[in-house]
Every structure is written in C-alpha cells, then in structure tokens.
Amino acid sequence: MKSWLISCILVTEWLLPTSGEDCPSPPPVNNSILVGTCMEGNVLGTYICIKGYHLVGKKELLYNNTSLEWDSPAPICHLGHCPIPVLVNGHMNSSNLEPVSEGEVVTFECDTDYILKGSNWSQCQKNNMWIPPLPICSTGQCPPPRKPKLGHFKARDFNSGSNVTFYCNDGYQLIGAQSLQCMDGEWSHEPPICEKMEVKKEASCVFQENNICETVQRWIQYQKASGQTLEELKYSLEIKKLQLEKIKFS
Numbered sequence: 001m002k003s004w005l006i007s008c009i010l011v012t013e014w015l016l017p018t019s020g021e022d023c024p025s026p027p028p029v030n031n032s033i034l035v036g037t038c039m040e041g042n043v044l045g046t047y048i049c050i051k052g053y054h055l056v057g058k059k060e061l062l063y064n065n066t067s068l069e070w071d072s073p074a075p076i077c078h079l080g081h082c083p084i085p086v087l088v089n090g091h092m093n094s095s096n097l098e099p100v101s102e103g104e105v106v107t108f109e110c111d112t113d114y115i116l117k118g119s120n121w122s123q124c125q126k127n128n129m130w131i132p133p134l135p136i137c138s139t140g141q142c143p144p145p146r147k148p149k150l151g152h153f154k155a156r157d158f159n160s161g162s163n164v165t166f167y168c169n170d171g172y173q174l175i176g177a178q179s180l181q182c183m184d185g186e187w188s189h190e191p192p193i194c195e196k197m198e199v200k201k202e203a204s205c206v207f208q209e210n211n212i213c214e215t216v217q218r219w220i221q222y223q224k225a226s227g228q229t230l231e232e233l234k235y236s237l238e239i240k241k242l243q244l245e246k247i248k249f250s
C-alpha cells in the first residue's frame with residue numbers, strides 16, 4: 001500500500017507516486033488538496049478544498065481495478081467557504097455578492113404570508129457547512145393527507161389552520177383521529193385508517209373449568225337482569241366471596 005499527496009491549487013500540481021504499483025491518478029480538482037491511497041490497483045482519492053472554497057460533489061472517489069473506472073465524477077471546489085445561502089420567498093442580511101467566509105453569520109426572514117421553517121440564523125462553520133441548517137420559507141400549506149383505503153376525507157383546503165375530516169365506508173370503523181388540523185405545513189396527527197368493524201363477542205371466560213365459567217356468567221346475567229347498579233353488583237360479589245370462603249373452611 002502506498003499513499004501520496006497531490007495538491008492542485010489553481011495550477012494543478014502533482015506529487016506523483018514514486019514507483020512500483022501502477023496506480024492511476026485521481027482527476028485533478030482546482031483549489032483542492034488531494035490525498036490518494038493505492039492498494040492492489042484500487043485507488044481512493046479524498047479531496048479537501050483549500051480555505052475559502054467549499055466542495056460540491058462527492059468528497060471521495062474510488063477507482064475500481066476491474067472496471068477500470070472511477071465510481072463518480074470528480075467534485076468541484078467552489079469559491080466561498082460555505083455555499084452562498086439561498087432563501088426563496090424570503091430575505092437575509094447577507095449581500096450575496098461576496099464569497100462566504102468562515103464564521104460568517106446570516107439571519108433570515110420570510111416574506112409576508114410565508115412561514116420560516118428552521119432556524120432564523122445560521123453560521124458558516126469550519127467544515128464548510130451552515131449550522132444550524134439553512135431554513136426555508138413555506139406557505140404553511142399542508143400536503144394532501146393520505147386517503148384511507150376504505151374511506152375518504154372532506155376538506156375545504158389544506159391551508160394552515162384548516163381541518164380535514166375523515167369518514168369510513170359502511171361496515172368500517174375509523175381508527176385514529178377523525179379530524180386533522182393543518183398547522184404551519186404539518187398535520188396535527190397521523191391520518192386515521194379504516195378497519196372492518198368487529199362483531200362484538202361475548203366476553204370470553206377465563207376459567208379453565210367450563211361449568212364454573214357457565215355458572216359465573218349465568219350469575220352475572222342474573223344480577224344484570226335484576227337491574228343492579230355496579231356498586232350493588234360489587235357488594236353482592238363480596239357477599240358471594242364470603243359465602244364461598246365459609247364453605248371452604250367449614
């Protein structure tokens with residue numbers, strides 16, 4: 001394995017590998033420093049833009065010794081330590097004429113009727129990125145919600161503040177929120193789904209022995225039929241329990 005360093009600052013300069021392995025050179029990129037690593041004819045090229053420039057494209061290029069091709073096109077080093085910030089339907093306090101320098105702070109504001117999504121400021125970092133990430137100006141409108149497979153929804157529009165109401169086809173029931181509200185471009189809930197309505201089953205019996213089970217169910221039904229309240233039902237269950245315990249210990 002061998003490594004080498006190629007710098008191509010404005011006029012491309014190559015520090016070629018001394019000898020030995022036959023390693024193809026990664027394509028030159030203006031205003032970059034290139035670190036190349038070669039192993040059995042496979043080459044990994046890593047590009048680093050010089051100060052005041054930022055990289056557009058893939059940072060690393062790999063040469064395949066079988067296909068004899070680079071896995072992606074060479075990147076480009078653009079002027080400006082970070083990309084020029086862009087804010088559609090808004091404005092920022094940067095001139096946009098000067099290349100961006102490291103540490104530069106920009107603040108953002110959206111035009112009226114637009115909502116800022118993200119941070120209202122950002123700073124160009126050492127690693128050529130804007131942190132926090134650049135925001136966008138959104139109309140606040142929501143994307144159409146997902147229609148339930150076996151139902152539909154009604155809405156006047158998808159503007160911020162508007163509601164959309166969901167309905168299921170006959171025989172299907174709604175699972176989830178029936179209404180969603182659009183709030184600055186995002187729905188308040190996940191859209192619901194429609195599920196086949198379940199036929200209500202008798203509460204299943206937890207007792208192992210069928211006869212006990214039947215007895216208890218019959219007894220509960222009898223209590224219900226006699227029109228007892230839940231409180232009374234509980235009371236009579238307590239009595240029943242005591243009676244059973246008496247039998248057990250006598």
Ligand SMILES: *[C@@H]1O[C@H](CO)[C@@H](O)[C@H](O)[C@H]1NC(C)=O
Nearest residue numbers: 010011012028029030031076
């Ligand atoms: C790199 O810089 C040289 C000299 O300034 C220029 O002639 C060449 O077109 C540039 N290459 C690219 C890919 O921009």
Ligand SMILES: *[C@@H]1O[C@H](CO)[C@@H](O)[C@H](O)[C@H]1NC(C)=O
Nearest residue numbers: 039040041042064065066067
């Ligand atoms: C290509 O690389 C593989 C390992 O990735 C190696 O085994 C093989 O010998 C190489 N072929 C040539 C022609 O260098």
Ligand SMILES: *[C@@H]1O[C@H](CO)[C@@H](O)[C@H](O)[C@H]1NC(C)=O
Nearest residue numbers: 062063064065066067068071
């Ligand atoms: C190199 O290219 C060959 C032929 O196109 C392909 O089969 C192989 O997977 C590639 N290897 C890598 C590491 O991408």
Ligand SMILES: *[C@@H]1O[C@H](CO)[C@@H](O)[C@H](O)[C@H]1NC(C)=O
Nearest residue numbers: 093094095104105106107121
């Ligand atoms: C933009 O505003 C921020 C915060 O007020 C300030 O730090 C920065 O220097 C301003 N940038 C420009 C280009 O005026």
Ligand SMILES: *[C@@H]1O[C@H](CO)[C@@H](O)[C@H](O)[C@H]1NC(C)=O
Nearest residue numbers: 093106107108109119120121
């Ligand atoms: C950014 O937003 C914060 C709170 O969200 C606010 O206090 C601050 O004044 C805003 N800055 C600018 C430059 O709009």
Ligand SMILES: *[C@@H]1O[C@H](CO)[C@@H](O)[C@H](O)[C@H]1NC(C)=O
Nearest residue numbers: 161162163164179180181182
């Ligand atoms: C949408 O629903 C919310 C909450 O249910 C309610 O407060 C609001 O008034 C509704 N908006 C419209 C436009 O109907």
